[in-house]
Amino acid sequence: MRRVVVDTDTGIDDAHTLLYLAGRPDAEIVAITSVYGNCSEEDATRNIGYVNGLLGLDVPVARGAAEPLRGPAHIAGYVHGKDGLGDLGRDRPLPRVSAESGPELLVRLADEQPGELDLLALGPLTNLALALRIDPELFTKYRSVVLMGGSGPYAPPGTLLMIDANVNNDPEAARAVFAAPRRELVMVGVNVTAGTILDEHDIAALRATRTPVARFAVEILDAYLDFYQNEWGRRIIPLHDPLAAGVLLDRTFATAWTDGPVNVRGDGFLWRARLMRTHDGLPPAFAYDPAPPTRVITAVDARRFVTDFVAVLTR
Structure with missing residues (x-):
């Protein structure tokens, strides 16, 4: 059993992730904190309340950061x-919320139940960085910290990656997270989530299931499908956040990984968190900052995970 604290910028795939976690018999959602990103922080909190109401889930909810550590918030309303x-x-x-902030709740839960909880971060890493300012040893008190974000190792030459949105939204926070001491930090990045596809057959299976959960999961898909059809010419989506939850609950969904230092680097346009290795395992051709090892997922059994995701949401 994994007892999970979820930090989320509750957009469409975040909502799907909460449905998936609630439907897995080996997972318990312990608390949820909100952050800006896919929508404003207030909308993220409202969406947490809506999904919790649908699920009959009564857990602490705490409001978190409404903007990054530096600069204005980038809100992905177009997605x-x-x-x-x-x-x-x-x-x-707005649901009933804790008097504590999101970062304060993350710290208190870890102090009260050290080694018993897993932290799943689905949005920009601002809340985690603010919590580390309160307790720099925070990640050593969670059983694991699993992030949806990052870009894996450097890709083979000529390969383009989907935007690393959660890191790009607050690179300063991401830098603090990847430098922090930890028990286990797992990066599930766009290098593996972008190819984990909910296709037309899977969406049809959800649509044919008339439970409230499956109906809601399908109804909120249209905006997401409208965006991703411009990537592939098909009305299909990647399961970014759900895959991170899947890896947290069942590490066999990951078929390859590398442990090593992660740095947050910009190219003048975008920021990415990268394992400081090339695609063939060599160090990059420049100096980089030392960092404690992060477990970077480099390959997944995408079809098996998608099958499990659909099975959970259609029970």
Whole structure:
């Protein structure tokens, strides 16, 4: 059993992740913290409340960062809809929230239950960086910290990667996270999530299931499909955040990984978190900052995970 604290910028695939975690018999959602990213922090909190209501889930919810450590927030409304759930006009009142901030809740739970909880970060890493300012040893108190973000090792020449949005939204926070001491830090990056595809057959299976969970999962998909059809010419989506949850719960979904230092580096346009290795395992051709080892997932059994994801949401 994994007892999971979820930090989320609750957009469409984040909502799918909460549905997946709630449907897995080996997972318990212990608490949820909100952060900006896919939508505003307030909308992320409203969406947490909506999904929790759908699931009948009563866990602590704490509001987190509304902007990065430095600079304005970048909100991905063009991907997830302005409200984060596809702009379907749902009534999403603010849920009851903790008097603690998101970072404060992350610290307190780790202090109260050291080694018992897993932290799953699905959005920009601002809350985690703020929590590390309170307790620099925070990650040593979680059983594991699993991040949806990063870009893996350097890709083979000529290969383009999807944007590393969660790192790009707050590179300063990401830098603090990858430099922090930890028990286990796992990076599930766009190098593996972009190829983990919910295709037309899988979406049809969700659509044919008339449970409230499956119906909601399909209804919020349209905005996401509208965006990703411009990538592939098909109405299909990558399961970015759900895959990170899957790897947290079942490490056999990951078929290859490398442990090593991760640095956050920019190219003048975008920021990425990268394992300081080339695709063939060599160090990069420049000096880089030392960092404690992060477990960087480099390959996954995408089809087996997608099959499990659909099975959980259609039970």
